Amino acid sequence: MSGNIAILGYGLSAIGPGIGIGLIFAAYINGVARQPEARGMLQTIAILGFALAEALAIFGLVLAFVFK
Amino acid sequence: MSPTALATPFLAAASGDGGGYHAPEPQEFYQPLIGHGDWALTRPIVVMAISVGLIAWFLLATTKRASVVPSRGQWVTEALHTFVRNSLARDIIGSKEFLRFVPALFTLFSILLVNNLFGIIPPIQFPTMGRIGFPIALTLVVYVVYHTVGIRKKGFRNYIGGMIPKGLPGPIYILIVPLELLTQFITQPLTLSLRLFGNMFAGHMLLLLFITGGQYMVIHGSIGLKFAGAGSFVMAFVLMIFEGLIELLQAYIFTLLAATYIAAALADEH
Numbered sequence: 001m002s003g004n005i006a007i008l009g010y011g012l013s014a015i016g017p018g019i020g021i022g023l024i025f026a027a028y029i030n031g032v033a034r035q036p037e038a039r040g041m042l043q044t045i046a047i048l049g050f051a052l053a054e055a056l057a058i059f060g061l062v063l064a065f066v067f068k
Numbered sequence: 069m070s071p072t073a074l075a076t077p078f079l080a081a082a083s084g085d086g087g088g089y090h091a092p093e094p095q096e097f098y099q100p101l102i103g104h105g106d107w108a109l110t111r112p113i114v115v116m117a118i119s120v121g122l123i124a125w126f127l128l129a130t131t132k133r134a135s136v137v138p139s140r141g142q143w144v145t146e147a148l149h150t151f152v153r154n155s156l157a158r159d160i161i162g163s164k165e166f167l168r169f170v171p172a173l174f175t176l177f178s179i180l181l182v183n184n185l186f187g188i189i190p191p192i193q194f195p196t197m198g199r200i201g202f203p204i205a206l207t208l209v210v211y212v213v214y215h216t217v218g219i220r221k222k223g224f225r226n227y228i229g230g231m232i233p234k235g236l237p238g239p240i241y242i243l244i245v246p247l248e249l250l251t252q253f254i255t256q257p258l259t260l261s262l263r264l265f266g267n268m269f270a271g272h273m274l275l276l277l278f279i280t281g282g283q284y285m286v287i288h289g290s291i292g293l294k295f296a297g298a299g300s301f302v303m304a305f306v307l308m309i310f311e312g313l314i315e316l317l318q319a320y321i322f323t324l325l326a327a328t329y330i331a332a333a334l335a336d337e338h
Contacts, residue, residue, distance in 0.1 A: 044155070044160070044324070047321060047324065048324060048325070050321075051263065051321045052259075055259040058266035061269075
């Protein structure tokens with residue numbers, strides 16, 4: 001079996017954001033279910049949080065290719 | 069330049085003739101069309117030029133004879149502009165100062181939207197933002213804008229001072245000051261450009277892998293692998309729809325974060 005260990009690093013770096021994004025959207029769904037009229041406001045906040053949490057996974061991806 | 073000239077480099081790179089299957093690599097994103105080296109005319113720059121022309125033509129054509137009862141094109145332009153103006157600029161920057169940033173945000177949004185969607189629209193099918201230079205250029209615009217408006221509004225000293233939270237116990241500042249400055253001046257622009265780049269790059273790599281892999285399995289594989297190749301094509305189709313969603317979302321997120329950074333630079337002392 002051949003491959004690159006850097007890709008494993010990407011896998012590790014994707015765990016945290018994966019959990020984080022799951023929590024963010026769980027909270028968003030909860031919020032909308034409780035108060036449907038707050039959807040517009042919550043959506044912006046949820047997507048902002050999603051973008052910030054995702055950054056770590058993207059770092060991992062880019063670094064996996066950089067240190068190849 | 070014909071559309072096929074834009075589309076061929078992938079097929080050339082993907083046909084696994086001889087020596088087994090070659091998995092797609094980052095090098096596949098470098099596709100010079102004319103010339104080579106640093107000054108080559110590459111495929112992304114052509115796609116970018118096409119997108120700019122297309123957007124300019126569309127916006128001019130739909131707003132030149134604007135009427136109270138909008139035509140279909142005018143309706144599209146108005147809906148997009150209203151979306152950027154109201155749910156991005158006004159809600160985030162605040163109703164007092166948002167108006168002067170609407171043109172910049174709308175430009176960013178439309179450029180990103182068209183360029184990202186070009187990633188899945190045949191015959192172009194190339195995400196311009198999959199080359200790191202383009203996100204960096206766009207981020208540079210945002211970076212200069214939000215620092216400039218911040219410094220112009222508060223003055224240099226107050227602007228830098230406003231980045232650092234007040235009312236913490238003394239020694240904590242040794243830790244907080246470098247961290248906050250690092251966030252504002254390095255991490256924010258870095259993540260802004262890398263997020264866009266990473267999403268476009270990774271999404272396109274995924275499509276490339278499924279399509280070229282499927283092609284290789286169907287053409288060169290045994291009977292079992294041919295079925296797997298067909299499955300790979302189905303996966304590529306599903307992922308292409310998913311990719312379209314990601315592309316819309318990334319255009320939105322980039323503009324959203326640009327607006328957020330501008331809002332943070334303009335915000336009063338917290």
